[in-house]
Amino acid sequence: MTPPLLEMRDVTRSFEVSAGLLRRRRTLRAVNGVSLRLEKGEVLGLVGESGCGKSTIAKMLLGLLPPQSGAILLEGRSLAALDRKAVARRIQPVFQDPYSSLNPRKTVGAIIALPLRVHGIGDRRERRARVFAMMDRVGLAPRLHASFPSQLSGGQRQRVAIARALITAPEILICDEPTSALDVSVQSQILNLLQDLRRELGLTYLLISHNLAVVEHMATRVAVMYLGRIVEEAASETLFGRPRHPYTEALLASVLTPEPGLGLPDTGLGAAFPNPLEPPSGCAFHPRCPKAMPLCRGTPPPARSKDGARVECHLCAAAVP
């Protein structure tokens, strides 16, 4: 069996946060035992509320943040053992905020050409030609080549970020909320662009979003994250058609509110997102879960896998003995 293109195995990452002067530093478990597989050609959607650890996963997959335990494997080889540049040639990011992901002091042309220069690809003329070709491909007019990011609209900026990510022809794109900083009208343009590029270039995406509509539109498989753990993972149709975890159910129900797409809508779960510094005992979701049982308070739920779907919930554990 060939190993998956990109895989996380039981990865943990915590941060030491100081609660204030003279207070003890405390450990915040941002990612707590996450296993994920990204197969070639698929779009894996990763959804979850703000602060559940999605961006931390993205940073680790990009090699920007080392995991504290567990392993990240690129085609079966540990990311930590690979050369940084070699990883960069295969995995590239698209960040959420195109206002902070482009250096304001550089022209669009220089921003897109930077990866080529770093990797020593081509001479000046060749790089220039490749930059213009890539700009055309992502829908940027050639006259923007000498513009600065401050002169571009949000959608244009995100196109620049996508062009920069794709200029070295990577296989995997880690998109961390690529549209949530954009106007609604521009969001679908960028999503369509990403969709087209994936088809043309045979890319693999990890698509992080807190907008379920975006994920449903794009993803082939979806992982739902809650407080540092993946609580449910299934093929897109399965998850949207028949959610099994109560948290997924709540998320889906909330999408049916009149205003979809405005960030993560009210989950109808009442209680606020728990303080990640003091995660609840047992199942981390139990304080907000409408179906919580006494068991949930004390024992973390076991993971159940079936037909490539995976869920961590006592209810499902009971249903599938």
Add this chain to the structure above:
Amino acid sequence: MTVETFSGAERILEPSAGALLRRRVFGHAGFMIGAAIILAILAAALLAPWLAPHDPYAQDLTRRLVPPVWDAKGSWLDPLGTDQLGRDYLSRLLFGARISLLIGFSAALISGLIGTGLGLCAGYFGGRVDMVASFVVTTRLAMPVVLVALAVVALAGGSLHIVVAVLGLLLWDRFAVVTRAATHQVRQLDYVAAARATGCSTARIILAEILPNIMNALIVIATIEMANAILLDAALSFLGLGVQPPLPDWGLMVAEGKEYMFFSPWVIAIPGLALFTLVLAINLVGDGLRDLAAPENRN
């Protein structure tokens, strides 16, 4: 592919970024006045050999303490009069501009390199490096600049090189503190993460991605420290511990003239006024740069 190209119609009506910047620079009175004065002093310094009517070191003991031309006893032979050794004051003033500018510029450059380097490392790497850098800055802040300068110059002698070195090695703290804070802020931005994700080396990230974005603040500080160095040099010279006679340093001219100031007040008024004008102009330019670089003024 169904990707529409943006026509950019919304930008056609706006003037270009360069035109906007030019308009703001020329509209800033303080900056323009300061820049004009500095340019004039710079020109005077560079053209001193051609502008000066006499050799600034040539003494003429028969013509000592001649008043300037606007005085009844003055003459066009020495437009700003002569000093106690009969040297032409205008010539000394012109050549003195070279020393002040040289000291201000070199000291700001040296301290800028030290402070910026330290601040970049502290802000980018954080952790231990930051702790060490903060300790070094604190140590430096605990040393009274004037006393240390006095002690070093008293021990090592007061040549131009030593004064520049001492001031350069003492005035970097503001650079370090500001660079550290700015670097720390910029390094959290996604474009630094993007650069790291493309495999950029750390040196390249610091020098090509971060430094250009904190340059505005550094230039403002450079003007402050330049003015600071010029004033400190004048103070050291006045105390007899700066550059040594017969160099036509403005501070030294004030010091040498102080015994004659009651009967010949111009001997201290003229170099004092020159110092005041230069420092004021530098500060005006610094303030102007800060205003022009402020984000709320940016379009």
